[in-house]
Amino acid sequence: MTEKQKTITLAFTGASGAPYGLRLLECLLAADYQVYLLISSAARVVLATEQRLKLPANPQAAQSTLVNYLGCSAEKLVVCGKDDWFSPVASGSAAPKQMVVCPCSAGSVAAIAHGMSDNLIERAADVVLKERGQLILVVRETPFSTLHLENMHKLSQLGVTIMPAAPGFYHQPQRIEDLVDFMVARILDHLGVEQGLVPRWGYDNRSRDEHV
Numbered sequence: 001m002t003e004k005q006k007t008i009t010l011a012f013t014g015a016s017g018a019p020y021g022l023r024l025l026e027c028l029l030a031a032d033y034q035v036y037l038l039i040s041s042a043a044r045v046v047l048a049t050e051q052r053l054k055l056p057a058n059p060q061a062a063q064s065t066l067v068n069y070l071g072c073s074a075e076k077l078v079v080c081g082k083d084d085w086f087s088p089v090a091s092g093s094a095a096p097k098q099m100v101v102c103p104c105s106a107g108s109v110a111a112i113a114h115g116m117s118d119n120l121i122e123r124a125a126d127v128v129l130k131e132r133g134q135l136i137l138v139v140r141e142t143p144f145s146t147l148h149l150e151n152m153h154k155l156s157q158l159g160v161t162i163m164p165a166a167p168g169f170y171h172q173p174q175r176i177e178d179l180v181d182f183m184v185a186r187i188l189d190h191l192g193v194e195q196g197l198v199p200r201w202g203y204d205n206r207s208r209d210e211h212v
């Protein structure tokens with residue numbers, strides 16, 4: 001993969017699961033990806049509620065806050081505003097071919113399924129769809145209504161990967177971070193980003209011997 005190809009759009013929306021999004025961001029930056037980060041207003045409320053992380057509404061200020069919070073370099077992170085129609089992610093001529101919405105609310109699933117393009121997150125997802133790129137939605141809601149399931153079914157048929165925030169327990173998690181890493185590892189696998197966050201199924205013979 002060339003440097004030019006290592007760009008990705010990541011969106012945080014207002015579903016529960018802010019730790020997944022932050023950890024994914026951290027891993028993508030560590031893997032040297034240029035990350036265009038889009039944050040909905042509801043996502044800012046969730047980040048404050050779940051992580052005690054108060055992100056300013058202004059994109060540049062949010063970027064500085066995130067860089068301090070994660071202790072990462074500012075060089076590869078670009079936070080875009082919800083009406084930043086001049087951002088590369090808003091056009092098929094410049095947008096990254098990969099996009100992850102993590103966490104993804106049922107509301108954003110609906111908007112993306114109907115091509116609303118009413119804010120930059122919806123527009124960026126619409127661009128990835130029309131350009132036949134890779135779109136991953138880490139959806140979090142429970143239970144799912146028929147409407148949610150219909151929207152996800154529609155998107156799945158268009159090639160979107162619906163990856164519910166539903167971590168497994170077979171790696172015997174000891175900490176919340178282990179559950180977060182389980183989900184983030186699966187997302188990185190789908191993106192083709194090398195990762196060693198959790199042991200792979202079938203490679204840990206010890207647990208097989210213990211459990212059969």
Ligand SMILES: Cc1cc2nc3c(=O)[nH]c(=O)nc-3n(C[C@H](O)[C@H](O)[C@H](O)COP(=O)(O)O)c2cc1C
Pocket residue numbers: 012013014015016040041042043045046049104105106107108140141142
């Ligand atoms: C703390 C908190 C947790 C929420 N959790 C969820 C959730 O898990 N799933 C969901 O679909 N909506 C959830 N919501 C509601 C969404 O944030 C709301 O529907 C919002 O309009 C989504 O907008 P967005 O998709 O533009 O971010 C939550 C809201 C808050 C404040």
